[in-house]
């Protein structure tokens with residue numbers, strides 16, 4: 001297996017001179033963040049050689065390049081997941097692309113189920129740490145014995161909390177995210193087990209990207225939109241439609257915070 005190279009991806013002409021310092025990966029629901037960016041170029045993933053493209057209808061993905069608050073950024077709308085059959089290395093491709101472009105700080109967002117009953121649907125949770133329950137790693141095939149003691153940057157978390165406070169928002173919840181492979185949601189017994197193990201939330205993305213970012217030296221911060229109680233916690237069955245709807249509603253509250261924070265991340 002080859003190590004990440006400086007030229008793993010071939011960029012189209014509209015991106016060859018881009019020098020972004022910050023990258024965002026938008027989970028579903030946060031697409032309207034793009035309206036706040038001065039966009040210079042928007043490129044479908046299919047035009048970036050080397051980037052995996054999801055076959056799921058509506059998930060093909062677009063990379064936007066532009067500026068926010070005077071800082072050059074790239075914003076990835078859409079990601080591929082291991083439950084689609086991609087490897088963890090493929091699921092972390094966007095991060096290697098960001099690194100190739102010179103990005104130094106990364107903000108990841110996702111939708112997640114609640115494991116800690118003190119949290120409520122519609123809330124955002126800053127990841128303080130994660131549990132990788134899949135046994136998969138984007139670093140498989142290399143002897144990358146990287147340190148993960150501070151996988152999510154304290155410094156960036158503090159910027160988000162301080163900015164939330166300046167905007168008059170309540171403090172963001174912080175907690176431990178568990179990566180499950182999916183695509184099926186968990187069983188009630190699995191949610192109980194995850195709680196016993198110290199998890200606060202559960203989802204099917206983000207961890208491969210965070211591990212890859214750590215390996216490449218990018219500072220990372222991640223936010224989960226808590227869309228639903230984990231299986232067995234509310235007596236209601238889980239539905240993808242509900243996850244999407246709650247995600248959309250909660251997204252609007254986060255846009256202002258992200259707009260203010262992103263320029264401070266470098």
Ligand code: HPA
Nearest residue numbers: 111112113202203204243
């Ligand atoms: N489990 C796993 N992934 C999820 C969930 C969940 O309950 N909600 C949103 N993504």
